[in-house]
Amino acid sequence: MFKEIEEKWQRAWEDAKIFEADPDGRPKFFLTIPYPYLNGNLHAGHTRTFTIGDAFARYMRMKGYNVLFPLGFHVTGTPIIGLAELIEKRDERTIQVYTKFHDVPLQDLLGLTSPERIVEYFAKEALIALKKIGYSIDWRRKFTTMDPAYQKFIEWQYWRLKELGLIERGSHPVRYCPNDQNPVEDHDLLMGEDASIVEFTIIKFRLEGSDLIFPCATLRPETIFGVTNIWLKPAKYVIARVDGEKWIVSKEAFEKLRYMDRNVELIGEVDGREFIGKNVVVPLVERLVPILPAEFVDLDNATGVVMSVPAHAPYDFVALRDLGSKIEPIVIISSGNRDIPAKEIVEELKIKDQNDPELEKATKMLYKREYHTGVMLENTGKFAGMKVSEAKDKVEKELRDLKLGDVFYEFSDKPVVCRCGSKCVVKVVRDQWFLRYSDEQWKSKVLEHLESMTIIPDYYKEEFRNKILWLKDKACARRKGLGTRIPWDKEWLIESLSDSTIYMCYYILAKFVNSGQIKAENITNEFLDYVILGKGSLELAKNSGLSEELIERIRNEFRYWYPVDLRSSGKDLVANHLLFYLFHHVAIFDKELWPRAIAVNGYVSLEGQKMSKSKGPLLTMKKALELYGADVTRLYILHSAEYDSDADWKSKEIEGLAANLERFYNLVREYYLKEPSDITTLDRWLISRFNRAVKEVRDAMDKLQTRRAVNFAFFEIMNLVRWYLRRGGKNLSLILDDWIKLLAPFAPHICEELWHLKHSTFVSLEKYPEFDAAKIDEEAERAEKYLEQLLEDIKEVMKFVENAKIVYIYPAEEWKCKALEIANEKGLSEAMKWLSAQGIDKSEISSFAKRFKNAELIPNERKRIEENIEFLEKELQVKVSLDSSALPIEKKRTAMPGKPAIFVT
């Protein structure tokens, strides 16, 4: 184990401050990774993303860049508060998960009953782990998102967004527990985790000669043209005043409407049966249709009032059939059907009556088909000819514009039950603050910028494109949780994903905050406008109370470091954080400060199982380091999967790797200090092949392909070394300086230790090995390859000979080499002519012609074999001879240049 070595170099790096980055004359590289959320210990997922970041930071540093690689901690939001409550309540599962999977000792855990303590504890633990794994982070810039200075920065950002008109008020639906009077998150649910909020369209049917409205709820507003009647359940309904209108709805619907930010008032109860047979007016179509009774109507779904489109809704068709009604369905959509679509499908599925469970399936099938392939028929007015998918939105909009339509939110699955046991409802939260991500101009700016960015892997660019188009307005305010208050509306907290969008620029301030040069009260909007955006003026910025000199210095540092050159992140953040990261940068900064590149890596699972912070299993970074140490963990996670695919952590594999790394360590120690003696072909082969590996490693790293990089830098070279030593190589030290450097970004501690056997500088700051075409030695490579092939061929032959005693090797005769040369230059027929002229036996010539395709000229082939007889004998454990007299003629004939005849006795 390398624990002592690791600690030693971590201390040395820290003492020498080699990762503290400040502006200088070198080109800069600003690399960030997402700050971790501290509701638990860092785990294998963090380990992966962060280690990729660190390996790249170290690589770029060794390539000569001034690398800034900082990290802070994220604590805003609700989970930390939730966790504190659970610990306070001594929730059994939480205690189990945190002691067992997060490796928190019980007595420590029980004390974490407030958000502050949780933050303090996990921040401390995280820092320990991050230092123990040897990340090259500039820790002078560490912060947490509840720091007063950071909060001032967030407030500034929100003022800027408001000034830009990108924040506005609105309302939106949330899952809500009436008992707790709070929005409910997934983990707060007993039932209904999969339920989503569905938006029904309400279409208002007015009772003939009355002001009573029957609000029919539907997911298919475009079918309004096919309405033949409406359905009521023969049961109790209520009359309610809703935003000034008199609505007939189910009792359940009335209760739900009360949460939908409407003005509702109960007027009285009424029996649905009273209305049966009366007529209502179909909006838009202005047709009178009757109210009919139906048992399938669910009073607890939407309004409890349903419109009937028997041609396109199997339920309606069957209900009419059950009633024995003579009403004719009106077909308004064509999707390749001959008859009435609902009739076709009902007959196909042999549906008996409206209580048949198959009806659900029929409905889905038909809806799907018509939505995707259906076209509106002539009887749908101006919508005729439109695709159903298009008409749906258009009809809905028209109804809404004419106040004939409305929305009703409902869960897709029921029931949805809160942990407290009450049924959840959909609540429409009003006066909510929204980020206007749907803004067309904003979007197109982001889209345009995306095209100029580097996205790794590249197919994620398409994914980003789609997600940008798809992004809608986002509610950015919360009532509950940790966070910064919206500066102009202190009732609301800024939601936690919305406060982590452009914080990378805060790292530049954080250094000054942590050193005490800036206090929170100095961070005024004018100050930030000036140092970050270069807007306003130095005079205004000086109102912050800071000196001109300091302000200018910060301004200059900001200009030096920004923009972010690479943000390396897990793929879980693509559809949220990384998107917001782009949007906010594009909105707030000038073009030259927009992010340059984003890299996205995959997940980590554990022995095939998905990790879960709240349920387990989980492998913490701390535990991994305890078990395997830093370098093994790093090398393993970098090698376990290529950046974009998911990795599976297998303890058996990592143990194997530990052994490999130890071998490397011992190998280097054994050879590093030996002075190289005479350089042989074999040495030139090693240097040549090593050089090729260097090229591969650099190429892989430039694309962040850490798996490929480690594969070459470690395993491939290890294999070269194996062959080299097997062949009796003595001068391994020829490549060791470079090999150590090559591996330094991946396993920095061991490399540092080994490097210091010979040098007094830090390998972490050395120049990364470069590919040198001059060191490629084709001839040496061919010579080794020849020997390898020869050995393999002999073994192949020996398989068929029991108790082999002597191996005779017979290289091709001189005339064959000459003939091959001619054949290569002038073609086979010239070679044949030449052979005849030499008076070579005819059967020999034809044998040559048959085989010449597989032949290759090896310079000094015989000598090559002679020199290596000893090696071959050692490998084969038999005598090897070049004596040609023992070979039968027909055997000799098979000898070709590069492929000698082999004869075993």
Added chain:
RNA sequence: GCGGGGGUUGCCGAGUGGAAAAGGCGCAGGGCUUAAGACCCUGUCCCGAAGGGGUCCGCGGGUUCGAAUCCCGCCCCCCGCACCA
């Protein structure tokens, strides 16, 4: 459903027109060792008493002298679809 990714030899996983197909893991045999482990070597689709032959990359077609790689159709798997970090 929409969008993105993917299906390769026991497993993981490279490989985008010409290699039974890198590397790792596992397994088997041998060497080293008092022994085990580690380490080193060999083998690991099938056949073969001479370095050879056959079969193979989700399924079915096609293009090509030649396909895991290109085209068409089909099947299957993973991820995201939000206000949650």
